[in-house]
Amino acid sequence: MTAPAVRSRRLPLASLARWETLLVILLVGLLVAGTQLSRFFLSANNFANLTSSVMEVAIMALPMTLIIITGDIDLSVESMVGLAGAVLGTLMLAGLPLPLAIPIVLIVGGLGGWLNGLLVTRAGLPALVVTLGTLALFRGLANVILGPTVISVWPDWFTEFGFGTIAKSPIPYTLVVFAVLAAVFWLVTHGTWLGRQVVAIGKSKDAARYSGVPVASLRNWLFILSGVVAALAGIILAARFSSARNDNGTGMTLTVVTVVLLGGVDINGGKGSIPGVVLAVFVLAVLQNVLRLAGVSSEFQGIAVGLLLVFSVIVPQLARQAKAALDRARRGRRPPAGSMAAGEINV
């Protein structure tokens, strides 16, 4: 028997480590640009500002990473942010102490995510449409609960949690929350078999199912998790602005998805890392800060985020196409059918 041709598939061009290196370089470049722009850039105050401004997005990016790895998507998170603030504020006005109201809000988030998961896994509907529907539904519920009311009177400790920093350090409380969550997600995703199963689902739902992975219930739990974390983000946002309005969090889904894709997660599923996404969070935070220091108004930053999103997908796609062309040239034959899956243009 002739030995099968054994060759390493790992090409440096597409490897994940390389993507993260790219993000580090980008981050360093932005930091250098920042120091050039303003001498306040490296101040403790500025650090606290630039990090706390993206913490809601940052924590929502964690479950979104896992959801996108399985090949689904959750567009409804920004509305859950609004709904969570609305429920929290309303419960507080009704006289319920916040420490009691917060768990209730988290449960509401879980229920919302459960509805998403149920419709996706049980009814077999595409996650895109389901969460587009609940994007409207949750925002609508926030509207119904709050109406045009703005709740802006909160206990001091709560608002302090939203934008304050620990003692005299430049570390916001919310950064600690994110750090703890990110550590847990990192451990679960890369260190436990639950994470392994999630990646297996993203790479091949059939093979995962045939291997006894509870595909439907895992996907369902991820949506629930996403709902709970979005509710937590809603609480943080309400604290940071010390306000609960029915439009809290509008437009945030775009940023969350951008951060996840910028972090190297494959929109077609099956690939992604938590460290990459964490790096992307800071790239985004610093970029926004640098733009602000450069005098670019916050309204234009949408363009930056949008461009970042499109390029973070185009670049790896180009790399893949280049790699495929290279492989073809080298081996002089067509690539295996499976490798083209990423090129599909479908939703």
Added chain:
Amino acid sequence: MTPRLELTGISKRFAATAALTDVALRLLPGEIHALVGENGAGKSTLVKTIAGVHQPDAGEIRLDGERITIPSPAAARAMRIAVVHQEPRLFPDLSVAENIFLIAPPTDRLHTIAWREMRRRAANLFEQLDVKMDVSAPVRGLSMADQQLIEIAKALSLDARVLILDEPTASLSTHEVERLFTIVRRTKERGVGVLFVSHRLDEVFALCDRATVFRDGRHVITAPTSELTTASLVRHMVGREVSLFPKEASTLGEPLLEVRGLSDAAGFRDVSFTVRAGEILGLAGLVGAGRTEIARVLFGIESRTAGEVLLDGKPVNFRSPSEALRAGIAYVPEDRHQDGLVLDFSIANNITLPILPRLFPRLLLRARVEDEVARSFSEPLRVRATGVGQAVSALSGGNQQKVVIAKWLATKPRVLILDEPTRGVDIGAKVEVHRIVSELAATGLAIVMISSDLPEVLAMSDRILVLHEGRVAAEIARSDASEERVMFAATGQVEAAAAGAGHGG
């Protein structure tokens, strides 16, 4: 007479396996020419070559004497080569008429689609076929047979010079088959060259003028059907010379898996069998006979509609693969790439995927433990790789299959179902897979082996259950088994003789 289609010296390789080696075929105008052979003989590769799906590595194709290349399916259509595939490829949301005329619809003066004319022509085609069909209804929801007829109507609309029918009768009833034959004969009278690919030998004799037999990707014989008999045809098809590793005799233990009167929604009916510890039960039959469907029900992927399954004498009904694997059933699926492996995963990650919760009850993965477990299951199977950290996509087919088997052995099963375990695997690896399976049986596993490879079934099985159209056609003991007997039963030739063979309990 100039042949409609003439192929000479056609060869085609896929990676390590040679699908076609120097084959030739002459299709005359006005003849119906059968192409027969076992599964894997190279028939569908040839069909796909003519259809423009595959490009031959060597050889020459002539259409009406003119040398051609067929770069794409669209080009084949343009040359009026019509192919009716086994699996219809239609647009479920479009109407019957539109599926026929999508590329070249009749147009009116404004060059817009003339729907009425389209429907009229479509209705005409079905009238020629003597079939009732609502041509304005969408294809979604139509039966397989109806979809097949649409493909044939499509071929007629092309005014084809060459018509290729790839296993067209696989999903048709007897009546529908008769109707199809009438249509094909009428087509032939118009000077079309018809290539009829089939497993069913009775159909070959009923319909075809000449027959060509392929075996292992090579041309064996072409002869007028009048000079052939079923027996001689079968002899040409079988008798492959393959080195095999026959199962070693082992003592059979208690019945482990009992299946009684099992049926599902569409694939099979009233199937009963028993497998003992240490026994290999071969499940033979043609593609579509319902063998894989049985395995899928046993493994909890599909649900049954009737019957019962006993494991260790206790009735079981699995609703998911995870339940089945916890109970000790393992299934090596037919489609390695789709269902068997996560191709991007390493060997170790694939092997441990089903047992992760068992291996690491405290959630945390430990790479060293994982690699050790993976090695302990892959090394005895002699998986050739740089290490268990290598991605399975970089392995050869045979080694991939060994990884799938290792994966399931790691679950410590008591019943192992193998679905086409050596398909697409080179000879050396095949012998090794046989050795492994034989050794597993010796350790007391009950093994069900689904295979279309007759020599393999004969060499490996203690008993052979032959399925024909979803029912048990024969049960043959190892000592009585021969390729001819299995082939006859699988093609429905000895239904009368085998009628009583589907035993009770």
Added chain:
Amino acid sequence: MPKTQGQPGMLGRVTGALGRSRELTLVALIVLMCAIVSLGAPQFLSISNLDQVTAMAAIFAIAGIGEAMVVMTKNIDLSVESTIGLVAFLVGVTLRQGDLPVPAAWLLGIGVGLLLGMVNGAVITVFRIPSIVVTLGTLSIFRGLVFIIAGGKEVNLSDLPAGYANLATDTVLGVPVFVIVAVVIVAIVGLLLWKTRFGRQVYAVGSNAEAAAILGIRSRLVTFAVFSIAGLLGGIAGVMWGIYFGTIYATSASGVVLQIVAAVVVGGVSIAGGTGTVVGAALGALFLALINNALLVLQLPQELLQAIYGAVILVAVSADALLSRRNKGQAAQEAAR
């Protein structure tokens, strides 16, 4: 043996008939809703109110038709609301400066819409990136362009030619101009989809991409064309948006993509591709506009609107899934016989 299926009940037959034609279902729902709402609030059926409703419905119908074509090819365009906003604002600014006559400004706006659609289509097909990602990106990029043009200022009605906003409610022979525009576009795109080879290829690509490729249909070209048309129609909707509201902010039309996708889904265009009609999408837009207006005239809280939209989307897609699953079940049973 499988259970023998009983005859479907009366209810089953009615829902079956309605389920087969989403357009009929919608017409029935629209009539029903008009009847119920006008009982509660007679002014609902007044001419001025109906003009308001239909003008808004026309804008959403036109944008919805573009979206419907995109969805038919199994893609999605989330950027259409920014296209509407950008075009509306651009036309307003052009008219404020008075450099161009009104029709030229409109043409400019529509041309910009087409260009934006082509950008979407090009990025999606050249780089083979999922449309949801690309249009999520261009959703905010196009919106950012509006902010740049606006420079913090809105376009006021007083900046525009006198009587400009009246066009929204002008009528010809008693029919509002907006409705005429919408009907003409429904007719043109409807004919395009129904009567031309290109139109049928749109359905083919969404219905079975693999089979389409085998037939030699150039699906990337079809996809590009469809996004371009969606941009063009978004441009027309943008021009009409500007006329309807007069005062245009940089954030105008934010969030309406939801309504547009809802109109398409409710109109019976399956998100799985390959099915649906533009008439359905237009009726879906009308249906949603009526819900909006009904809340207004019945003096129900407007806050309900988004929740209702969300629920309507979920109900519509669930119904689709249920119907197609039932059809599949029937087909399987037929095959078993």
